[in-house]
Amino acid sequence: MKTVKLFRGGLMVFLLAIVLLYSGCNTKTIEDRYIYEVQTKEIYQSASQKQTLKTTTQFVSIAYSDLFNSSITNDKLNSLDIAYQSLGDKKIIEDMIIKTFLEQASSLVPSNTVMRNDIPTFVQNTYLRFYNRKPNEFEAWKVKDMIEKNADITPKMIYYTLMTSDEYRYY
Amino acid sequence: MKRKQFIKNAALTAAGSMVVPYILPSGRLFAASGTRRANHVVVCVFGGGVRNLESVGKAEGNLMRNMLNGTESISSDIAPGVTVLPTLAPTPLQNIGTLYKKFQYASGPTGHYNAHAALMTGVYSDQSIQLKQPPPFPTIFEYYRKHNSPTNNALNAWWVSNSLGPYPFLNYSMYDGYGATYGANMIQPYSFFTQYPSLANPVSFTSAEKAKCDMMRDFANGQFKIPTQAASSGMVNSPADAEKLQTFLNRIMNDIVTGAIPEDPWGVGSSMNGDMRNIYFGMEVLKEFKPELMVINMTDIDIGHFDYTKYVNAIGLADYALYKLWNTIQTDATLANDTVLIVVPEHGRNELPNTVVDAYGRKALDHNNDQMSREVFCLLAGKGIRQGNVINTVKGETIDIVPTVADILGFRTDISSALLSGQVLNDALI
Numbered sequence: 001m002k003t004v005k006l007f008r009g010g011l012m013v014f015l016l017a018i019v020l021l022y023s024g025c026n027t028k029t030i031e032d033r034y035i036y037e038v039q040t041k042e043i044y045q046s047a048s049q050k051q052t053l054k055t056t057t058q059f060v061s062i063a064y065s066d067l068f069n070s071s072i073t074n075d076k077l078n079s080l081d082i083a084y085q086s087l088g089d090k091k092i093i094e095d096m097i098i099k100t101f102l103e104q105a106s107s108l109v110p111s112n113t114v115m116r117n118d119i120p121t122f123v124q125n126t127y128l129r130f131y132n133r134k135p136n137e138f139e140a141w142k143v144k145d146m147i148e149k150n151a152d153i154t155p156k157m158i159y160y161t162l163m164t165s166d167e168y169r170y171y
Numbered sequence: 172m173k174r175k176q177f178i179k180n181a182a183l184t185a186a187g188s189m190v191v192p193y194i195l196p197s198g199r200l201f202a203a204s205g206t207r208r209a210n211h212v213v214v215c216v217f218g219g220g221v222r223n224l225e226s227v228g229k230a231e232g233n234l235m236r237n238m239l240n241g242t243e244s245i246s247s248d249i250a251p252g253v254t255v256l257p258t259l260a261p262t263p264l265q266n267i268g269t270l271y272k273k274f275q276y277a278s279g280p281t282g283h284y285n286a287h288a289a290l291m292t293g294v295y296s297d298q299s300i301q302l303k304q305p306p307p308f309p310t311i312f313e314y315y316r317k318h319n320s321p322t323n324n325a326l327n328a329w330w331v332s333n334s335l336g337p338y339p340f341l342n343y344s345m346y347d348g349y350g351a352t353y354g355a356n357m358i359q360p361y362s363f364f365t366q367y368p369s370l371a372n373p374v375s376f377t378s379a380e381k382a383k384c385d386m387m388r389d390f391a392n393g394q395f396k397i398p399t400q401a402a403s404s405g406m407v408n409s410p411a412d413a414e415k416l417q418t419f420l421n422r423i424m425n426d427i428v429t430g431a432i433p434e435d436p437w438g439v440g441s442s443m444n445g446d447m448r449n450i451y452f453g454m455e456v457l458k459e460f461k462p463e464l465m466v467i468n469m470t471d472i473d474i475g476h477f478d479y480t481k482y483v484n485a486i487g488l489a490d491y492a493l494y495k496l497w498n499t500i501q502t503d504a505t506l507a508n509d510t511v512l513i514v515v516p517e518h519g520r521n522e523l524p525n526t527v528v529d530a531y532g533r534k535a536l537d538h539n540n541d542q543m544s545r546e547v548f549c550l551l552a553g554k555g556i557r558q559g560n561v562i563n564t565v566k567g568e569t570i571d572i573v574p575t576v577a578d579i580l581g582f583r584t585d586i587s588s589a590l591l592s593g594q595v596l597n598d599a600l601i
Contacts, residue, residue: 079366095417103373153383
């Protein structure tokens with residue numbers, strides 16, 4: 001009995017050591033490359049990692065998949081690409097595209113109630129969804145504070161804001 | 172102590188003497204140093220490549236009855252293929268302006284984009300220009316916006332293009348010290364507005380909601396530093412101007428959906444072509460924003476590569492559209508009597524035809540750098556322009572358009588002489 005207990009104890013210690021060793025070896029990998037489970041996106045550790053302007057196609061298709069959780073059709077992408085090329089001020093056309101997407105019934109925008117039931121989770125999920133990173137402590141506090149202090153702020157307004165911000169144009 | 176005070180006073184005096192002359196009673200900074208001849212200029216690139224033989228030469232009759240004197244009839248063999256729309260002008264524009272009959276696109280490949288770039292930058296390019304990036308030298312828009320008051324915002328400078336491809340890149344250059352900051356608003360109206368189903372029913376926010384969105388966006392933008400090495404995101408309007416522009420675009424889209432802007436707004440039936448639509452929407456921009464500088468082009472004449480009679484027809488339709496543009500200027504309280512219109516093809520077409528024969532037995536025309544493909548006309552009309560003035564000698568080049576526009580709008584002397592080799596078209600100016 002004693003031998004069995006010792007064996008079991010030793011086995012537990014051995015397994016724990018392996019787990020710790022494994023996680024220790026992979027700490028850096030885990031810190032650098034989180035995987036966002038919903039859409040298998042690479043997660044940034046900070047906004048400063050984003051250095052490249054999205055192309056038209058990237059902007060439109062990413063915005064679509066971020067809002068509808070599905071791929072945009074070629075026809076729709078071509079149409080929006082033509083509109084994008086046809087206007088000099090890209091911020092305006094991006095704004096118009098986002099506004100059109102947001103108004104579509106199938107866009108995945110949570111209700112105001114869901115947002116206000118758990119604001120910290122909403123903020124974290126929203127940053128992960130659009131910025132592919134977690135908000136830092138200040139951002140998490142500030143956005144939560146803005147939502148709490150402004151009863152008229154809706155999830156749609158927050159989605160619109162993040163999708164028309166500078167960071168959303170870069171990867 | 173005295174020395175310190177002296178240095179302080181000297182520094183303040185020097186700074187003051189540099190800044191004060193540029194702050195005008197109106198509050199404008201960096202005012203153009205010259206006198207304005209007019210407050211608005213519209214340049215119409217009568218494009219697609221037009222030979223002088225068919226335009227001012229009237230080889231097939233007077234195809235441009237709104238611009239040129241004469242009632243010469245259309246050549247009988249091609250007349251059935253040419254739509255003659257009613258002449259709108261009580262008197263042709265040449266009588267109230269200056270007509271250069273032997274203008275030149277003197278150097279560089281006679282390609283549409285090269286020739287557009289030369290016309291809009293004032294610099295010939297003998298090498299092929301990169302098609303997917305802005306031109307290397309500043310455009311007229313950048314000169315205009317940089318060398319005028321900051322109040323002359325992007326809504327005051329417009330490039331209304333009839334085509335996509337490389338043309339949208341002509342609203343600003345890559346030149347150091349100029350670039351997107353001073354770029355023009357660009358629109359290819361037909362492509363943009365035909366996509367309205369994809370842009371229909373945008374979410375609309377109240378002004379209070381917009382203010383909250385702006386507050387949150389300001390916070391988000393404050394947390395992100397735009398990478399300096401990233402590609403330029405292009406020209407942008409100020410938030411207030413962006414709002415005005417978006418309202419305008421939505422209004423036009425709505426008018427198209429409701430039929431307030433019909434398919435054939437001029438009642439010309441199947442003659443309503445791309446050039447006419449471009450001019451139509453350019454007129455809407457003029458009426459809405461009354462810009463100080465607009466460049467607008469037509470390109471349908473380039474059908475000349477494949478069908479000579481349709482090329483002849485397109486010249487007449489372009490003339491009709493051009494007069495509609497002129498009439499819009501003359502009937503707008505702000506623009507009338509304070510605008511100069513400049514009409515010029517970007518280049519001509521070859522003397523010898525290619526082998527493509529049209530339904531009337533006529534051979535088509537390319538443009539491959541021969542002398543005739545370099546010869547064009549140029550017509551100026553409006554405030555401060557000599558009237559009834561025809562210049563029959565070889566005079567003027569397309570690279571003269573930029574210095575001439577700069578002179579009319581009062582900033583010619585603010586542009587480095589090293590940048591522009593063209594001359595002001597003084598023969599046309601009073």
